[in-house]
Amino acid sequence: MTEDCLAVFSPSGLRGRFAQGTTLLDAARRLGVDLDSVCGGRGICGRCQVTIEEGSFPKLGIDSRGDHVSAWNDVEGRYAERRGALPDGRRLGCQAALCGDVAIDVPADSQVHRQVVRKRAATHPIAVDPLIHLHYVDVAQPDMHDPASDFRRLCDALAAQWGLTDIHADLAVLRGLQTVLRQGAWNVTVAVRNRRDIVAIWPGLRAQAHGLAVDIGSTTIAAHLCDLVTGDVVASAGVMNPQIRMGEDLMSRVSFVMMNPGGERALTESVRAALRGLIGDVTRDAGLVPADVLEMTVVGNPIMHHLFLGLDPTELGGAPFALTIDAGFELRAREAELDIAPGGFVYLLPCIAGHVGADTAGVVLSEGPHLRDEITLLVDVGTNAELVLGNRSRLLACSSPTGPAFEGAQISCGQRAAPGAIERLRIDRETFEPRFQVIGCASWSDDPAFADTGVTGICGSGIIEAIAEMFLAGLLTSDGVIDGAQAARTPRIVADGRTFSYVISEATPRLVITQSDVRAIQLAKGALYAGARLLMDRYGVASPDRITLAGAFGSHIDVAYAMVLLSLIHISEPTRLRRISYA
Numbered sequence: 336m337t338e339d340c341l342a343v344f345s346p347s348g349l350r351g352r353f354a355q356g357t358t359l360l361d362a363a364r365r366l367g368v369d370l371d372s373v374c375g376g377r378g379i380c381g382r383c384q385v386t387i388e389e390g391s392f393p394k395l396g397i398d399s400r401g402d403h404v405s406a407w408n409d410v411e412g413r414y415a416e417r418r419g420a421l422p423d424g425r426r427l428g429c430q431a432a433l434c435g436d437v438a439i440d441v442p443a444d445s446q447v448h449r450q451v452v453r454k455r456a457a458t459h460p461i462a463v464d465p466l467i468h469l470h471y472v473d474v475a476q477p478d479m480h481d482p483a484s485d486f487r488r489l490c491d492a493l494a495a496q497w498g499l500t501d502i503h504a505d506l507a508v509l510r511g512l513q514t515v516l517r518q519g520a521w522n523v524t525v526a527v528r529n530r531r532d533i534v535a536i537w538p539g540l541r542a543q544a545h546g547l548a549v550d551i552g553s554t555t556i557a558a559h560l561c562d563l564v565t566g567d568v569v570a571s572a573g574v575m576n577p578q579i580r581m582g583e584d585l586m587s588r589v590s591f592v593m594m595n596p597g598g599e600r601a602l603t604e605s606v607r608a609a610l611r612g613l614i615g616d617v618t619r620d621a622g623l624v625p626a627d628v629l630e631m632t633v634v635g636n637p638i639m640h641h642l643f644l645g646l647d648p649t650e651l652g653g654a655p656f657a658l659t660i661d662a663g664f665e666l667r668a669r670e671a672e673l674d675i676a677p678g679g680f681v682y683l684l685p686c687i688a689g690h691v692g693a694d695t696a697g698v699v700l701s702e703g704p705h706l707r708d709e710i711t712l713l714v715d716v717g718t719n720a721e722l723v724l725g726n727r728s729r730l731l732a733c734s735s736p737t738g739p740a741f742e743g744a745q746i747s748c749g750q751r752a753a754p755g756a757i758e759r760l761r762i763d764r765e766t767f768e769p770r771f772q773v774i775g776c777a778s779w780s781d782d783p784a785f786a787d788t789g790v791t792g793i794c795g796s797g798i799i800e801a802i803a804e805m806f807l808a809g810l811l812t813s814d815g816v817i818d819g820a821q822a823a824r825t826p827r828i829v830a831d832g833r834t835f836s837y838v839i840s841e842a843t844p845r846l847v848i849t850q851s852d853v854r855a856i857q858l859a860k861g862a863l864y865a866g867a868r869l870l871m872d873r874y875g876v877a878s879p880d881r882i883t884l885a886g887a888f889g890s891h892i893d894v895a896y897a898m899v900l901l902s903l904i905h906i907s908e909p910t911r912l913r914r915i916s917y918a
Contacts, residue, residue: 339352339354339355340352340353340354340357340403340433340434340435340436340437341395341396341397341436341437342357342359342362342366342433342436342437342439343392343395343397343437343438343439344363344366344368344370344439344441345388345438345439345440345441345579345580345583346440346575346579347369347441347750348583349366349367349368349750350366350395351365351366353365353433354433355432355433355434355435356405356432357432358376358428358429358430358431358432358433359383359385359404359426359428359429359431359432359433359439360372360376360383360428360429361376362433363383363428363439363441367791367844368441369441369446369750369791370383370428370441370445370446371383371445371446372428372429374429376429377410377429378410378411378413378414378429378430379414381414381418381421381427383427383428383429383445384421384422384425384426384427384428384442384444384445385425385426385427385428385431385439385440385441385442385445386424386425386426386439386440386442387399387400387401387403387404387424387426387431387437387438387439388438388440388580388581389401390581390591390595390598391591391594391595392438392581392582392587392590392594393587393591393594395438397436397437397438398436399436399437399438400437402434402435403433403434403435403436403437404426404431404432404433404434404437405430405431405432405433405434407426408430410427411426411427411430414427425442428445438580440580443574463563463564463565463566465544465563465564465630466528466529466630467526467527467528467534467544467546467563467629467630468526468527468530468544469524469525469526469541469542469544469564470493470496470497470524470525470526470527471522471523471524471540471541472489472492472493472496472497472522472523472524472525473492473496473521474488474489474492474516474521474523475488475491475492475521476521485512485516486504486509486512489502489512489516489523489525489536490502493525493527499527499530501531502531502533503531503532503533504532504533504678505532505533505677505678507669507677507678508533508534508535508536508677508678510677511536511677512536515536515537515538516536516538519537519538520538522539522540523536523537523538524536524537524539524540524541526544526629526676528629528630528680532678532680533678534629534676534677534678534680535626535629535677535678542564543562543627544562544563544564544629545560545561545562545563545569545623545627545629546560546561546563546628546629546630546631546632547559547561547614547617547628547630547631547632547675548561548631548632549610549613549631549632549633549634550633550634550635550694551576551606551610551633551635551639551640551694552576552635552636552639552694552717552718553576553578553584553585553636553638553639553718553719554575554576554579554717554718555573555574555575555576556573556574556575556576556606556609556610556613557571557572557573558571558572558573558610558613558614558616558617559571560617560620560621560623560628563629563630569621570617570618570620570621571617572613572616572617573613574609574612574613576606576639577605577606577608577609578602578605578606578642580605581598581601581602581605583718584718584719584736585636585638585651585690585719585736586652586736588602588638588642589638589648589649589651589652590652592647593649593652599642599645599646599647599648600645602642603642603643603644603645606639606642606643607643607671607672607673610671610673611672611673611674614628614673614674614675625674625675626674626675626676626677627676628675628676628679629675629676629679630675630676630679630680630681630682631668631673631675631679631680631681631682632681632682632683632684633681633682633683633684633693634683634684634692634693634694634696634697635692635693635694636690636692636693636694636695636719636721636734637651637656637658637686637688637689637690637691637692637693638651638692639692640683640686640692640693641658641659643671643683644664644666644683646659646660647659651689651690655689656688656689656690657689658686658688658689660686661685661686661687661688662685663682663683663684663685664682664683664685665681665682665683666680666681667679667680667681668680668681684696684697684700687732688732688734690719690721690734691721691723691732691733691734694715694721695715695721695723695732698713698715698721698723698885699713699723699730702883702885704723704725704726704730705725705726705727705730706727707726707727708726708727709726709880709881710724710725710726710874710876710879710880710881711723711724711725711726711879711880711881711882711883712724712867712870712879712881712882712883713883713885714863714867714882714883714885715885716737716863716884716885716892717737718737718738719734719735719736719737720734720735720736720737720862720863720866721733721734721735722735722863722866722867722870723870724870724871724874724879725874729874731870731873731874732870733866733869733870734866735862735863735865735866736862737859737862737863738855738858738859738862746793746852746855746856747847747848747849747851747852748792748793748839748844748845748846748847748848748852749792749793749794749795749798749852750791750792750794752774752794752795752796754773754775755773755774755775755790755792756773756774756790756791756792756793756794756797757771757772757773757774757790757792757793757794757797757801757846758772758773758774758794758796758797759772759779759796759797759800759893760772760793760797760800760801760804760839761779761800761804762801762804762805762807762808762810763808764807764808764809766825767808767810767821767824767825767827767828768827769827769839769840771790771797771839773790774794790840790844790846791844792844792846793839793846795892796892796893798848798852798856799856799892799893799896799897800893800896801837801839801848802848802852803896803899804896805817805837805848806899807899809821810828810837811853815853815854815857816834816850816853817835817836817837817848818835819834819835827839829847831847831849831850834849834850834851835850836848836849836850884897
């Protein structure tokens with residue numbers, strides 16, 4: 336049968352054409368997709384569950400439908416009878432066979448290796464002045480001579496003991512007011528936001544208040560639980576952005592909305608569901624419950640910002656890239672379907688421009704280039720890079736569509752950061768033999784057969800180091816061409832059509848850095864450089880005095896190898912480069 340069915344797997348981004356009748360599990364194995372199965376494809380273990388995406392995906396050039404795979408069969412029916420019904424929309428990958436082009440999402444619980452999301456929080460010395468403060472009050476008990484309501488007497492206590500007037504309480508707070516007052520024997524702790532809104536009430540004395548800082552990135556979402564009294568980060572967690580299955584980059588997601596009426600609702604619900612999971616993860620790690628989170632602050636690029644709020648991002652898909660709102664915005668957490676404190680709020684930082692978002696505003700506030708004399712270049716490296724250049728005189732900002740190459744996508748053997756991915760790589764200058772370090776394995780390996788390392792691919796930081804090492808070893812010319820003349824010195828340089836490739840391993844899976852891989856990184860780097868050069872030209876400087884890398888990828892890239900790449904775009908030697916984690 337002809338191989339005329341295109342299968343695209345997310346979040347890996349791996350894709351290929353297969354004959355009709357090929358099972359999704361078989362297609363996944365042939366592509367190297369991380370899809371679990373322990374029963375040999377007999378429909379017994381249920382580990383290979385996948386979701387068939389519905390809709391039109393312009394960037395992929397396919398229309399994906401549920402009937403583009405074979406119908407529900409008897410094996411799946413028996414599994415449902417014995418093990419319980421599959422979640423809505425899921426199929427067993429070993430039973431569903433290709434009938435047409437299809438986009439397939441592999442959920443986290445069907446992956447052998449859990450994705451690694453590296454967005455640590457680096458704290459800065461700041462004066463902690465939270466919007467929410469805790470107030471312990473002694474409330475007068477009701478009696479037959481004072482008919483005032485419990486809420487009126489609570490307000491009177493706050494006014495008399497703390498000087499707080501014009502207090503408001505949400506209906507969700509009022510529902511538990513009488514129970515809490517009596518549990519605390521009329522002594523309660525009240526969390527008041529902005530000296531006006533009651534967020535939560537607890538019986539007795541409570542000294543801890545917590546808030547959540549969230550970064551919604553195109554590829555990853557990170558959440559940091561903070562102590563609002565001390566400013567300390569007490570727990571962090573991250574997940575892959577589930578919107579990836581609707582498109583790897585921002586424009587793909589806008590296209591998904593344009594081609595699928597109501598698609599923005601699916602994108603909004605997916606990111607809110609991910610946030611609900613993160614809230615549960617960080618509070619559990621800290622020994623708390625979601626209701627202990629009093630406030631959330633959310634940042635993200637403009638499209639992530641709009642989709643989180645449930646705003647249609649279509650206008651951001653073309654010039655003049657008009658935002659629905661660019662100012663700071665706050666809403667009740669329940670309006671965003673998030674379960675935190677009864678009266679909890681979510682605050683979103685302001686967006687700067689059409690494709691320079693609230694995440695960049697957060698980086699500026701954190702790093703403070705506007706407080707220095709030296710000219711600083713801030714680069715939030717990701718699928719969509721955002722750059723800020725300037726000092727205390729003025730700041731300029733722009734965005735740059737780097738694409739997902741830095742995340743391991745669009746690379747022949749690339750993958751997102753997960754156990755089994757090469758994250759560090761060195762090439763011997765004499766023998767050209769590689770050494771590497773794999774996520775999940777602390778030691779370095781130089782075994783081309785990957786003995787006991789479980790290598791599955793190479794992630795973004797590994798790609799950067801591989802290309803930089805090839806350049807430093809003389810295998811790559813300054814214009815990005817793999818030097819075929821070096822084939823006489825090492826069997827690791829092999830002909831690949833009209834170009835050459837560098838072979839990391841011939842084992843399974845075969846890992847090779849191709850000329851196309853180099854070009855993909857060059858395009859991403861070129862997009863970054865174009866944005867930086869545009870800012871420098873507009874600012875009137877030849878180069879910055881200081882460069883700061885932010886974002887999940889930016890915080891993990893080795894500074895030395897970043898400098899190797901930067902040296903190819905003529906950043907002057909005095910420039911200081913450092914990396915920060917995204918706070």
